Amino acid sequence: MLKPSQTAYVPFVSVENMMRLVHHIGLEPMLKDLADEIEADFIRWPLFDKTPRVASHSDVGVIELMPTSDGETYGFKYVNGHPSNMKKGLQTVTAFGLLADVATGYPLMLTEMTILTALRTAATSAMAAKWLAPEGSKVMAMIGNGAQAEFQALAFKAICGIEEVRLYDIDPAATEKCARNLQGLGLTVVPCKTSQDAILGAQIITTCTADKQYATILTDNMVGSGVHINAVGGDCPGKTELHKDILLRSGIFVEYPPQTRIEGEIQQLDADYPVTELWQVITGQAEGRKDARQITLFDSVGFAVEDFSALRYVHSQLKQAGLFQDLDMIADPDDPRDLFGMVQRAKTA
């Protein structure tokens, strides 16, 4: 066979190389870097080509494509959400993503994104809390101790200065796993037997559970004034975590309203219920937390711009770290109109 030219190759970051990259940079520094990249892209929010993600739903889960572009670079993520996977020994969420050049449409990088999504989700949550949580927050309740939990805890430590995490999960084995993983990383870790216990003294409440249905992880009487709620788990039509009454008492902040109205906690509210876009808080166009007594709610569903930031960050680290392999993914005939000739010549070469 003929050897493909360099244009045919797309740098690919495997799971193994993504883990190497994380340890090359360090977990907390990488979470901070990602939060900075995401914040920088939220500041230039209006110039992104935005669309609600394209979801293909089945009885057991969802497969989504999340594209966006800043006019120079295009990125998209493939991601699934299958709560029943865990019973089969599989991940609830797996993902991969691609960055491409808008000027030519040629791919620039293909990468695993299961790990990268966990990192960018935690970085986004912590970045939002930096703008919305009460000043001097030191304690976070972490309800739902699955695959995302430790990343959230570390991001809130690195970006918001959280010192104590209080863990609760309906499955004690998940809490044990989470507490074990967080040992020795500089956080006070308090496993709790109930969610009421977990939220005791917490200024920030993170909910991150993964049922594909309406659930009430927090009821109204559990939530006192002045807290910041980081609602991560409700991210599908028909999948929510908070009682509607909490929403009605909160200042609600979202990523991209057309997507959040379909997928977020606010699917429980009227389509014109007022919410604030997070990017406007960051640019100073909208008010964030009003006062120390307000409940702020970041109704996070995960938006394509966050993946774009993460993809660009990994791409910027690629050459330096050398942690990629070349993938022969793009047919590249010598004469671009002669695809047929290239195929035919491969027969005899």
Place this chain on the structure above:
Amino acid sequence: MLKPSQTAYVPFVSVENMMRLVHHIGLEPMLKDLADEIEADFIRWPLFDKTPRVASHSDVGVIELMPTSDGETYGFKYVNGHPSNMKKGLQTVTAFGLLADVATGYPLMLTEMTILTALRTAATSAMAAKWLAPEGSKVMAMIGNGAQAEFQALAFKAICGIEEVRLYDIDPAATEKCARNLQGLGLTVVPCKTSQDAILGAQIITTCTADKQYATILTDNMVGSGVHINAVGGDCPGKTELHKDILLRSGIFVEYPPQTRIEGEIQQLDADYPVTELWQVITGQAEGRKDARQITLFDSVGFAVEDFSALRYVHSQLKQAGLFQDLDMIADPDDPRDLFGMVQRAKTA
């Protein structure tokens, strides 16, 4: 580093392996197989989860994602269209695609699709012509002799029994390239100096040009009664090939109206102008060609179901041919909730 488990691996078909597969099966047999697969999926059209492709447009081109699902398997294609790429020595169209398991959301196969798209586009055109072209068609005019031209010519030979192709392109070098590539493949090849000359005696007229703007490749007086027009090139908002008057004289057949009304030749017509869906002709629910004098027009833009058929076909050939490599693309912790532990353990492993 820890060695990933088998679940972490996604079979990947490189450009080189796709070319091997084509020659392993044979170009004409593979075009026939693909036409059969596409026809079979058109027969079960109503059960597909269908959406117009998600396009990100820029001044110079478009990047598109084309997802669909039959409820058991999910597929999508990434594809760009950049007419100005050719001047840079790059392909106008490049593509790759993925097949995934709906039950778990896990990828089943990643593959190059630049070559596969050329094959499936030609197979779709010829399959449609089998249903719509006048009986006993032997001569095809091929206007636009770029990357798709030879694939079209061979597909119409293999599937419709075309014996003579008459070539025309505004760039004589493209016609030369196409004529050279088609030598010795069992077709009478006639290079022509004008499009008028090319359509002389042709029962089928294929237009496949790649300008991102309204163009008039065929004018009304060029098209006589009884021909079948296979319009391949008009596949973008603002990009058409045929004069509107031709459309008004033709029976118009399309893949998926919500997408064709945006991208196809019929963007020149009112939004409710009657068109027939090709799948209904194949299932007998709608009439195809009315009589020998009717002009039939297949206003083809390319739809996700055709890529799905092609992806499934390649997947079915994978194991047999052994033409793939394993890609470490999916993070696969022993305990699916312990993604963090997997990342942390990789540090010391």
